[in-house]
Amino acid sequence: MSKLKMGIIGLGRMGMEHAKHIAANAGQVEALAACALDDGQLAVAKELGFKAVYKDYKEMLDKEDIEAIIVASPTDLHTEMCAYILQHPKKIHIFCEKPLDMNVNDETESMKIYNLVKQADVVFQIGFNRRMDKQYRAAYEQIQEGKIGDPQVVKITSRDPFVISIDLIKRIGGLLVDFTTYDFDMARYMMGSNIKEVYAKGGVLIEPKLKEVDDIDTLALVLEFENGTFGLIDNSRQAVYGYDVRVEVFGSEGMLKVENVNKSAVEYYNKDNAQLKNPLPIFMERYEEAYISEMDSFIQSVKSGTPVVCSIEDVILAQRAAAAGLESLRTGKPVRVNNEF
Amino acid sequence: MSKLKMGIIGLGRMGMEHAKHIAANAGQVEALAACALDDGQLAVAKELGFKAVYKDYKEMLDKEDIEAIIVASPTDLHTEMCAYILQHPKKIHIFCEKPLDMNVNDETESMKIYNLVKQADVVFQIGFNRRMDKQYRAAYEQIQEGKIGDPQVVKITSRDPFVISIDLIKRIGGLLVDFTTYDFDMARYMMGSNIKEVYAKGGVLIEPKLKEVDDIDTLALVLEFENGTFGLIDNSRQAVYGYDVRVEVFGSEGMLKVENVNKSAVEYYNKDNAQLKNPLPIFMERYEEAYISEMDSFIQSVKSGTPVVCSIEDVILAQRAAAAGLESLRTGKPVRVNNEF
């Protein structure tokens, strides 16, 4: 089978991660072109083996024979770029980082993309990488096999190791948009049901500066799913002991727990206590393999027509849950989520 | 120091447990008298070493020189009996099983006891045994020492191994009253703050018969505490793998987890997987030591005047949280808790 000709827009933290993986996947992919504004990033892309580099993504699309593209630009450019690509005369498959649109309270732009995707005959995948993480995937598959009977309650804890900068929050969204959307998507994925209602309590317990951007650092949510089951999510921007993400699904015939991943197998005992190394310092190391797997999965969907692991509907529903969470925080009331398209 | 002359009312499951412990504590206690309606239970009490047995607790109080009494009768008799004892001419210290009153929606009876306790010069302790469980106690003490900085989020999971009978529910109360009150109390205890608001979602996912008594078997709650921190509780009446109670407190400087207690240290590996024994089958085995510790603590409070581990205020506040939870289930709205007396 011929190699997939791929391009990438955006070479920031996540973009560079993807760029490395497609450059290293020479058996399946031809790393055709990369686009970024920064000269240093473009130089790295060339070193990684990208044949051409651009500062203008429209020019790249015109000049290069790209079959599939990764949109890893800042979140506020996602919808504009996806819209342009989807309307381009060339047929180009898209892998777009999450979320599709920061502005979860007004989904005009997201629905525009939704409609374009529905009209276009292309593969469109969203980068909710956790769905492809082998730990969650293993739990998901056991649930699908009926190992825990009917799922009844899902519990998700997600904690970042440190508060991200105000500047970054402005570009990628606040806690509910940038961070909790992962958990909303994971909750739907594990429970096999849409979120019907969100009730959120949150506040600023860690970093007072977050109030400047109307954001919070600590969050507790209760979810009700359409099938009558329940979910609990808690988030924090700062776990001093490291990155901490755990998922537990409780069902009529058993329970599946995905414990926080700790790559250390070393135990140390002294006169005071028994010690283990802390969890991983940050999500990049935690999900290293998942980033590769989601890209492999995208390439397979393009080549073989298998359904995408995470669709445009999935991201829009996660964004709607985030919007409901924001409204719940504002109003102090539980908020219904519309899951219709 | 002279031995404490103790009596007990009620020799059911919990009553008999307490009866055994005070009978075995011959160094500190004189097991003076026991009261129950059942002849078989009274025979066991005699065998355990109780000097006298009665079917009428009022007669027992008149005839025996009891200094401290355990009220372990069915929940619906707690307030009536406590009121009688508190108004008895003899000064009698009381250890009363939880909850004080099943009828959490109308606290007339509970407040009557509250007022009697405030007027009387006696020790009055409530049997929230988990406060004296050495696991939770160890976590609690580390929080007090500042080991996790400021607590920000508490998470409690409590799951029973099987649905109790409709008959038993009628006598001891539904999920929120009989079961979640433990968690409300634990949440307050760990966070060092009163519960300000409760939002509850719940339903019948396991045993349809529970609808007959307007009860539920699955529950998810979000709490807000008066100091601005948050809590999540999830409950189930049936974990097929055994009794499962876990508490996690997350703070600015660290996290304390009390994992579910599993008394097995045996690991078995075969070609299929690695296996551990399931958790304990039921709460009696889990809290065996805590039942002894809470009684020791009560005896110490009587003898030395140390503050009780769990006061009348504590149980009333847990009952108010349960009432708020019930109202939240009914109305679909978050409900404020009044913590004033």
Next chain:
Amino acid sequence: MSKLKMGIIGLGRMGMEHAKHIAANAGQVEALAACALDDGQLAVAKELGFKAVYKDYKEMLDKEDIEAIIVASPTDLHTEMCAYILQHPKKIHIFCEKPLDMNVNDETESMKIYNLVKQADVVFQIGFNRRMDKQYRAAYEQIQEGKIGDPQVVKITSRDPFVISIDLIKRIGGLLVDFTTYDFDMARYMMGSNIKEVYAKGGVLIEPKLKEVDDIDTLALVLEFENGTFGLIDNSRQAVYGYDVRVEVFGSEGMLKVENVNKSAVEYYNKDNAQLKNPLPIFMERYEEAYISEMDSFIQSVKSGTPVVCSIEDVILAQRAAAAGLESLRTGKPVRVNNEF
């Protein structure tokens, strides 16, 4: 069934432990008489409920109608006392603490007891309590059920939390006699085969004073069993992190591990690491339940004729393995063990 009339000789650390348990077992046992040299110990025995106390065990045997006796005197008195009891006109069942005789290099005294036991129609049980510990017992039973196929290798680690005093060593024996005999017995028990050969390496790495009594504090052994399988044992007199005993049995179809028992379920995470409490500080707490179980088992053997959990043969074979270990240390060669009687 009538209560078993029991007596006890020796009220030191282990003796007092047994005395408490039989005194607390009023349903099955009549705590008839206790013998010790120390007035304080005898006073405690009286408080525990023993009807009579003696300083001379022969007098106790003559005066009291004892049916079963616990021999918990210093090790160097075990054989003399057992011989006397076994030759007493009264038929008296014996539970004797381990080892039977400290002098493992000359088994004249042990074999004298062996012959007396064989002639007498009494129950004779040795206090290798670990056989009745529920953790090892659970592993043992799974091996018996064939869960790991044919056992091939047993690994035992036993470490004490601190070096015991030279005086105590003089009375109870050195590392191989007092401590490793437990492991020899456990190894035979788990593997279902006698020890054929012992090779031992050891030295003084911790406490130089041990050289005064020709003892060691650190020991590593390889065993070969009669059925062609193998064992490894390592011992230390001082694990600074607490008492550490682990057993692992590897077989053709799987592995069973009994991890060190840690009664704490609390995990603490801070910016430095994740911490658990250390293991238990000393064996008394670790085996609390096993001491009760072995006594229950002895009483059952007396009452119902069930085979004893640990026989005179078992202790003599453990002593022979210890003798082989001592010879191996002296000669630097592997030493055969005679398992014939």
Next chain:
Amino acid sequence: MSKLKMGIIGLGRMGMEHAKHIAANAGQVEALAACALDDGQLAVAKELGFKAVYKDYKEMLDKEDIEAIIVASPTDLHTEMCAYILQHPKKIHIFCEKPLDMNVNDETESMKIYNLVKQADVVFQIGFNRRMDKQYRAAYEQIQEGKIGDPQVVKITSRDPFVISIDLIKRIGGLLVDFTTYDFDMARYMMGSNIKEVYAKGGVLIEPKLKEVDDIDTLALVLEFENGTFGLIDNSRQAVYGYDVRVEVFGSEGMLKVENVNKSAVEYYNKDNAQLKNPLPIFMERYEEAYISEMDSFIQSVKSGTPVVCSIEDVILAQRAAAAGLESLRTGKPVRVNNEF
């Protein structure tokens, strides 16, 4: 800094692993040439990006400007090839897979290489990859920092998931040579002392065919180190539950355990028990990162002159311990190891 021009001899299981890593390390290495007898393997090497491929390693050395070479040919060719390379007019650094020579009973060939290495001004590293595994490395570093005080006992368990073929054994050596050498090296590494004496017990408990090649499948060893400390090793060719390697170092101030690595964080509870996934199926997955790290370390030694992680002395001392083990099995006696050069 200029790229290191590297070649490789042998593209079997380990050779191909190394070939991939150096091909993927384009920033540091120029993958100049690969040599193998098999056309298919050479085709893969070309695809990986090796500029030239050869069937004759001597021709490759003559024609290509190789600065550093990986010797991953069958074990019985290691010494011949290393000797040729070390005597080649070009100065070529060598990374040679372990062991240096299967024939541990006669070290003529190994010592010939030793002498050539001592005369040559080249880097010579042996592929004991475990030294660079991040788990063992973390333990090693903590020992170096004094975290456990003076090491007193090392325990190593190494079990393969299935018996390798008789053919493979003929080419790579029996249990003690191919497998236990890793443990001898790890034991020396952790304890910081040479092995003074080996006592070995072993047999055929799993695969009777091994007797044809005078090999065994089950092994238990006791080691004494030159500094007076002790070690225990147990090996099996077939753990039905997967690859199992654990290292424990016990010292005067604490203990470090490297538990078996299990990359699954998923726990499953049902009515029967709690289940975890088995350990990894085979060593390749376990040590994936260690293979990269040892190669990075070799490249760094070549470029910067840092000492190699595993030297010619290290491998010869591990081979001498294996020879001692074989003699101990033959004679039934403990055998001294000569650690002089």
